[in-house]
Amino acid sequence: MTEIAIKNVFKEYNRNPILERVNVTLPDHEFCLILGSSGAGKSTLLRMLLSQETPSRGEILIDGEPIDVEPQADRGVVFQRYSVFPHKTVLDNVLAGPSFRESRFFGRLFGNRKAKLRDRAMELLDQVGLSDAADKYPVQLSGGMQQRLAIAQALIMEPKVLLLDEPFGALDQSTKKSMHKLILDLWNANKMTIVMVTHDIQEAFTLGTRVLMVDKQRRDPQAPEAYGSTIVHDLRLDPARKAPLDPSDNEENQSMEDIFLKWAGRMDHAIVEGAPHPTTPEAASVSAKEVA
Amino acid sequence: MRRAINYVPDRHSGLILAILPFVFLMGIYLVGSDARLSANPDDKLMPGLKAFFDAINHLAFTENRRTGEYVFWTDTLISLQRIFIGLSISTVLAIVIGLPIGLLPYLNRLFGPFMAAFSLIPPLAVLPILFIIFGLGELSKIVLIIFGVAPFLIRDMAMATLAIPKEQIVKAQTLSASSWQILIHVVFPQVLPRLFDSLRLMLGATWLFLIAAEAIASEGGLGYRIFLVRRYLAMDVILPYVAWITLLAFLMDYFLMLGSRAMCRWHHIR
Ligand SMILES: Nc1ncnc2c1ncn2[C@@H]1O[C@H](COP(=O)(O)OP(=O)(O)OP(=O)(O)O)[C@@H](O)[C@H]1O
Ligand SMILES: [Mg+2]
Numbered sequence: 001m002t003e004i005a006i007k008n009v010f011k012e013y014n015r016n017p018i019l020e021r022v023n024v025t026l027p028d029h030e031f032c033l034i035l036g037s038s039g040a041g042k043s044t045l046l047r048m049l050l051s052q053e054t055p056s057r058g059e060i061l062i063d064g065e066p067i068d069v070e071p072q073a074d075r076g077v078v079f080q081r082y083s084v085f086p087h088k089t090v091l092d093n094v095l096a097g098p099s100f101r102e103s104r105f106f107g108r109l110f111g112n113r114k115a116k117l118r119d120r121a122m123e124l125l126d127q128v129g130l131s132d133a134a135d136k137y138p139v140q141l142s143g144g145m146q147q148r149l150a151i152a153q154a155l156i157m158e159p160k161v162l163l164l165d166e167p168f169g170a171l172d173q174s175t176k177k178s179m180h181k182l183i184l185d186l187w188n189a190n191k192m193t194i195v196m197v198t199h200d201i202q203e204a205f206t207l208g209t210r211v212l213m214v215d216k217q218r219r220d221p222q223a224p225e226a227y228g229s230t231i232v233h234d235l236r237l238d239p240a241r242k243a244p245l246d247p248s249d250n251e252e253n254q255s256m257e258d259i260f261l262k263w264a265g266r267m268d269h270a271i272v273e274g275a276p277h278p279t280t281p282e283a284a285s286v287s288a289k290e291v292a
Numbered sequence: 293m294r295r296a297i298n299y300v301p302d303r304h305s306g307l308i309l310a311i312l313p314f315v316f317l318m319g320i321y322l323v324g325s326d327a328r329l330s331a332n333p334d335d336k337l338m339p340g341l342k343a344f345f346d347a348i349n350h351l352a353f354t355e356n357r358r359t360g361e362y363v364f365w366t367d368t369l370i371s372l373q374r375i376f377i378g379l380s381i382s383t384v385l386a387i388v389i390g391l392p393i394g395l396l397p398y399l400n401r402l403f404g405p406f407m408a409a410f411s412l413i414p415p416l417a418v419l420p421i422l423f424i425i426f427g428l429g430e431l432s433k434i435v436l437i438i439f440g441v442a443p444f445l446i447r448d449m450a451m452a453t454l455a456i457p458k459e460q461i462v463k464a465q466t467l468s469a470s471s472w473q474i475l476i477h478v479v480f481p482q483v484l485p486r487l488f489d490s491l492r493l494m495l496g497a498t499w500l501f502l503i504a505a506e507a508i509a510s511e512g513g514l515g516y517r518i519f520l521v522r523r524y525l526a527m528d529v530i531l532p533y534v535a536w537i538t539l540l541a542f543l544m545d546y547f548l549m550l551g552s553r554a555m556c557r558w559h560h561i562r
Contacts, residue, residue: 052462071465082459087481087558096477097467137558157467 001028002063002160002193004049009058010228011044017228018044022058024212024231031187032195033204036214041229042197045214046165049195050077062160073101076154080166083150084138090149091134094121097157124152128182144168144175148182155186164196168203174259176200180207206242211235339528347528363517367533371514372540374430375502378437379491385438386445386487391479393446394453395461395471404450411443416504423509433505440501441494448490452483485559488552492545499541 004026011019018041026032036042047053049060051071060067062074077083084093098117099109109117125131128148130141138146147167154162164183168176184207187194198204204211213233220226264271301309325338339347352364393399393407419436426432456479464474506515514537521529553560 050462050466052458071462073466073468075466077463077466079459079463082457083463085460085463085478085482087556096464096469100464100467100469100473100477137561139558139561154466159466 003027004030004161004193004195005061005064006045006049007059007061009045009048009055009060011041011048011053012056012228016225019214019230020228021230024234026193026195026210028193029187029191030193030195030210031184031208032193032210032212033208034195034197034212034214035199035201035204036229038199040214040216042214043165046163046195046197049161050075050163073097073157074159075161075163076157076159077163078147078150078154078165078167080169084146084153086138089135089137090125090130090141091118091121093138093149093153094124094156096153101157121152121156124156127186128152144171144179147171147179151183151186155190158190158192160192162192162194164194166197166199169199176203183207205237209237209239211237336525336527339531343528344532347526348532351529364536367512367514367517368536368540370512371502371506374433374437374506374513375498375544378434378502379441379498381434382438382442382445383487383491385442386449387480390446390449391453391475391483394450395475395479400450400454407443407447407450411447413439413443415440415501419505419508428509433502433510436505437498437501441498444494444497445487445490449483449487452486453479456482481556485552485556488548488556492548495541495545495548499537503537 006022006024009019009022010017022045034042034045044053048055049067051067051069054069067075071077085096088096095109095114095117098121102113102117103109122131122134125134128151130145130148130152133141133145138149141149150167168179171179180203183194196207211233212231212235214229215232216227216229217232218227321338322341325340328335328338329340348364352362355361356363389403393403415436418439419432422432422435422439426435460478460482461474464478469477502513503515503518506513507519510516514533518530518533
């Protein structure tokens with residue numbers, strides 16, 4: 001059981017209010033999505049949940065206890081960038097947490113214990129589809145693979161809460177779709193609470209059991225800095241009763257090329273025919289194909 | 293016509309281009325030396341190839357009658373030893389002082405400004421002090437190298453530590469790492485490539501301090517020899533020594549690069 005309670009939290013930087021009167025309670029096993037425009041304070045809220053920042057006022061409780069004053073293993077995190085250690089291989093990145101925890105001085109594991117953890121790490125890498133890349137370094141991975149690695153690295157610690165700050169922001173649509181399936185599977189299997197920041201409204205509604213929107217409630221046109229953001233919308237969604245996505249819009253199992261062709265077909269009337277378009281030969285050939 | 297920035301030499305022409313300036317310099321010297329020697333066979337300023345071979349043969353491959361040593365190799369050994377000890381100690385200091393200053397805010401406030409001021413003391417200005425305190429022996433020469441190199445390396449390592457993305461440090465904490473583990477397993481490996489680079493960049497300064505110390509008070513070493521034979525205008529000794537020092541520095545640079553490749557494989561993958 002994990003219940004997160006954010007009680008009347010305020011945050012200001014250099015006397016500038018960023019967040020004010022944030023009140024929200026997340027019950028056990030919630031998948032909470034935080035939406036908001038750029039600069040609204042989403043990352044700030046997440047950093048406070050992580051204890052990377054402390055609230056200027058108010059408190060954050062997990063199961064009735066104030067959260068630790070510094071980041072701890074009960075709250076895992078995946079940042080948008082710099083989440084994995086560039087100097088460790090994929091496998092060593094996943095093993096980093098257990099090695100830190102079990103070998104306080106050396107941070108290295110040997111023998112039997114190492115073999116056991118290795119198996120567990122490989123299992124996780126398998127789940128996120130990275131078992132073939134176990135010996136590579138993060139620079140050799142694509143952006144999506146790095147984020148999957150960061151998720152596996154956080155999950156091996158079995159955190160109560162997983163905090164994700166725009167983890168899929170830099171990914172293309174079809175990779176994003178497969179990441180959504182992955183994170184939902186992991187969320188169901190691990191029974192943890194997830195708090196995730198995103199800009200993508202569709203992502204928020206497909207994934208979340210809870211969708212929060214952060215924005216300024218009061219505005220002073222003379223002094224835009226005068227007020228901070230707060231939670232302006234708070235929706236609870238039952239995953240079982242969510243309307244299925246319009247099947248024609250279900251791009252989950254389609255390849256990027258299929259989606260491209262579908263859109264090219266839809267845009268048919270806009271494609272300039274006959275005009276030689278050296279920069280987009282695909283568009284020309286597609287329009288020819290679709291018309292025929 | 294493409295833009296000049298888009299003309300890239302292939303492997304072979306690249307190699308030839310790299311060698312060209314060296315050949316050119318040597319050619320100019322030989323022509324100049326030839327002209328001077330034909331005007332005045334006793335000219336000491338630009339000796340010809342024969343004079344170089346004689347001098348090298350005498351110093352490197354002939355036993356010194358008085359001491360039974362091969363002067364050139366003894367000088368090389370003494371100088372390399374001083375450089376090696378000086379650089380090793382500086383490197384250790386950079387790691388054990390620089391990283392904690394970068395990682396621990398209290399140490400940063402305490403020593404940051406102090407190190408900044410300290411590293412601005414001109415090392416050569418304190419050379420007399422070193423001679424007074426440590427005497428004229430080996431110690432003062434090694435201390436001068438450390439004095440010249442370590443403060444720079446310490447600050448560099450502290451800055452490199454501060455430049456590590458905050459996310460990495462926070463992430464390590466969520467993986468239950470202690471401060472010590474973060475220092476050893478997150479910070480150290482990530483600043484190591486920079487340490488190699490800085491050492492390479494400091495090689496020139498290191499030799500400068502060594503030669504300065506050897507020139508002023510010493511009984512041996514490459515710098516000592518150059519300044520000793522200066523009195524006899526022995527360009528046939530000085531020039532080969534300068535070339536040799538340059539070659540040694542170049543090789544050290546090369547080995548540091550190899551070390552970086554071997555120890556920071558992740559950094560060199562592209
Ligand atoms: N350490 C800091 N010092 C001062 N101001 C800060 C600091 N961190 C964030 N801010 C300010 O707080 C505000 C909210 O920042 P935050 O990063 O939380 O926004 P965000 O909602 O995550 O935006 P984005 O969607 O662009 O990531 C911004 O105006 C930013 O300038
Ligand atoms: Mg943000």
